[in-house]
Amino acid sequence: MTNVIIKNHQLNRFLFFRGIKLVSKSDSKLMKICAYLLKHFVPRFMQGFATSIGKTIYVPTEWDNFSEGRQTSLLKHELVHIDQYKMWWILYAPLYLLFPLPILFSYRYYFEREAYLVSLKHLNYEELGVTKAEMIDKYSNYLTDKTYLWAGKLVGFEKTKKWFEKEMKK
Numbered sequence: 001m002t003n004v005i006i007k008n009h010q011l012n013r014f015l016f017f018r019g020i021k022l023v024s025k026s027d028s029k030l031m032k033i034c035a036y037l038l039k040h041f042v043p044r045f046m047q048g049f050a051t052s053i054g055k056t057i058y059v060p061t062e063w064d065n066f067s068e069g070r071q072t073s074l075l076k077h078e079l080v081h082i083d084q085y086k087m088w089w090i091l092y093a094p095l096y097l098l099f100p101l102p103i104l105f106s107y108r109y110y111f112e113r114e115a116y117l118v119s120l121k122h123l124n125y126e127e128l129g130v131t132k133a134e135m136i137d138k139y140s141n142y143l144t145d146k147t148y149l150w151a152g153k154l155v156g157f158e159k160t161k162k163w164f165e166k167e168m169k170k
């Protein structure tokens, strides 16, 4: 089993005391199955994306190469999902995957939008060499394209982008 090291020590302690477990995707059969099923939609599912199920965060295989800032932003995103799961419990998975539709307009859109807003607030733009506007575009694409199986296709890219811009000003 890969030992998942969190570069941000404060966040490491926070996760520990909340009983949140980190597992590398490369150690998980379940994640390998998901990666296979999603290979045409999210080719970098294993390398670049984290996935949370209950109180376990499966971190991407490139985790060790992530800077402290990038790890922090990713973990803050996943913590939003863990809180959402606590709030919705057995309803979380059906809402995320199926309600009201599995594609085109899914509650997954709202769950991910909330989590990506937190990502945007924690990214170290200078270090990544990207602008806030570029990342808003990128995440607005994620939420409306195949990355999340067209979760917000009916809401659309423009409306999603406007929402992020408005929320980032608050």
Ligand SMILES: [Zn+2]
Pocket (backbone or CB within 6 Å): 077, 081, 112, 115
């Ligand atoms: Zn997410």
